Amino acid sequence: MKILRNLLAISAAVVVAMASGVTVAHAASPPTVYDTPGGHISGDRLWNTECEKYSSNVVRCRTNIWATQVHLQGGRYVWKTGWTFNNLSYLASPRASWAGNNLGRTNNSWASGGKTWKTECDTATTGQGGCRSYVWTKQVQAKKSGSQWVYSNTEGWVFNNLVLFSSTKTPAVSVVPNWVVDCPGQYLEPKGLKCSPIRLHARGVDLFRLGYVGQTRDGGAFFPYMSQSLEDRGVWMEFGNEDVYSVSLETGFIPTKDGARVGMTVGQIKAIYGARFAVVPKENYGSTQYFGTVREGKYELQFRVAGTGDYSYAPTRPLVDSDVIKEISAQRYTDEVSWEGVPQSDWSRGN
Secondary structure, eight states: OOOOOOOOOOOSEEEETOGGGGOOOOTTSOOOTTSSOEEEEETTEEEEEEEEEEETTEEEEEEEEEEEEEEEETTEEEEEEEEEEEEEEEEEEOGGGGTTOGGGSOEEEEEETTEEEEEEESSTTTOTTEEEEEEEEEEEEEEEETTEEEEEEEEEEEEEEEEEEOOSSSOOOOSOOOOGGGOTTOOEETTEETTSSOBTTOBHHHHHHTTSEEEEEETTEEEEEEOHHHHHTTEEEEEETTEEEEEEEOSSSSOBTTSOOTTOBHHHHHHHHGGGEEEEEEEETTEEEEEEEEEETTEEEEEEEOOBTTBOSSOSSOOOTTOBEEEEEEEEOOSBTTTTTSOGGGOOSOO
16 A cells, blocks of 8 residues: 655754754664654653554654744744654555655655655665655754853754665564553563663653653642553552652563562462572561562562551561562662651652
């Protein structure tokens, strides 16, 4: 099926201090924020990608970046911070599908939507097996001069979209890729979910902007709640001050790297980890309770089973093989769980 033109040209604005925001992978590069749906943190920048079927055999992804722009509005230069268009990526598909389409062939000047475009293919910039298209558009440039900003209006080529071709080394992509949290082989490690932004030390405000958590106010304090998608997967995060200090699994949807899951028994966990697994006492509001742990340096996977009575969070006796795991947490190693290992004076939920 031949592909119809459906272009998106960016507005007359400039993204200030975008850093790597305009860098798009070469055709032969591994998966990036440009071809995986969901919110990403990469290069200290926030990215949000949505992918859809563009035709019967082509998947298109739209990537936005959280950035500051300068717009010329009513004769004034206005700064705005928020999500802004970065680029479109057409994932790997047969080159023949793009026959006659200016997005998939070298063309130094062509017109669409009242704008002038150019496309280059198989160059050092695109990599072998890819094309980039640029649109000629108005831009605002902002430069700092002393303590003031100096603005100028210019015109030039701005990158808009990338087309990748399939080959024997690059398989065609004909279905929308998995959400980043559901990436192939996803697992929990002592620093968080391996293939996602759900990691220790991630900033709560960033995860809020990416849609992973929401916030509600209670008595003047903000309390986070997980998105429905994370809740469905049994993922929970705890925040100390502004950063994530614990990522927990409360269902068996996602395993650890070695295959341990919530719902297994302590005996099964021991069989997986062997001598790496230990049962340790930890303090919890003045009482001693027992947890399983697998340490990696200053971090750990903590395995919790339910206690009884007034000590329902965890048992006050050492774990036994028949105990069932209720929660697995990635966190800094701690022997005090009253406030999840964070000093009470520094503890807050939300941002």
